[in-house]
Amino acid sequence: MEERHDLKLKPIGIIHSSYKNTGAAPYQGCRSEEISQIEVFKEFQDGLKDIEGFSHIIVIFWFHKSQGYHLLVKAPWDDVLHGLFATRSPNRPCPLGLTVAELITREENILRVKGLDAIDGTPLLDIKPYVPSIDERSVIKPGWLEGKLGKERC
């Protein structure tokens, strides 16, 4: 079945952060003041043109410390088993991480960002501009996380 073939990716950069291992990263980074550096490899630098106009970017990365997964997991917010895809666990069949980060500055191929919860050395896969009219929704049910994370947006 063609749809089950392996797909191949090559990182476009690497994330440098003060979180040196998985235990050190916050569960979600958006309330942290920590600054991380996203190094986009030089050959992709031209693709960053105009990114500095955006206050926030979507960073997609590879959970390189992820080792296997379980389909039912406990999350930090309660003591109940939930389906993996109803959680943000880093241990997933496709170990893709996704964080909306605040873009502080860009210098050539280096982006300084706030609110990124990736650990040091994380392979960078993609950057997309964060656009409220595309990425936000007005009426939301937050499932089993209702009341567990607070309602404040970052």
Added chain:
Amino acid sequence: MEERHDLKLKPIGIIHSSYKNTGAAPYQGCRSEEISQIEVFKEFQDGLKDIEGFSHIIVIFWFHKSQGYHLLVKAPWDDVLHGLFATRSPNRPCPLGLTVAELITREENILRVKGLDAIDGTPLLDIKPYVPSIDERSVIKPGWLEGKLGKERC
């Protein structure tokens, strides 16, 4: 350099939609009433437990019709070349698509969703719950897209 190694992914499902080719899909699906079906392969079905509590999910997929990329691109919204990473173009070094979709129903391993702009046959890579306190930001600059997409959230 280890960080430039190939990374391998296997799809966890497939997207069935009425958009039969790249020209048919809307630029962003969130204002469309079209219903798509996400088929999560049976072996991952247990990972969907509790997903039906969420009104919206983040769908990450593989742009399987993407063929190569340019680092400077024109988007549908103006006639200026922008850096690829400051656009949502499907033609990217890592061809990863990302859409917040409204979850209508789940039946076993099939999710019916609204607002997904992926074309028929798109490989599914990941599903994450959409959580406003994690995924939304309160103060935003939308870069070169300012005034081009409207301000209304979906």
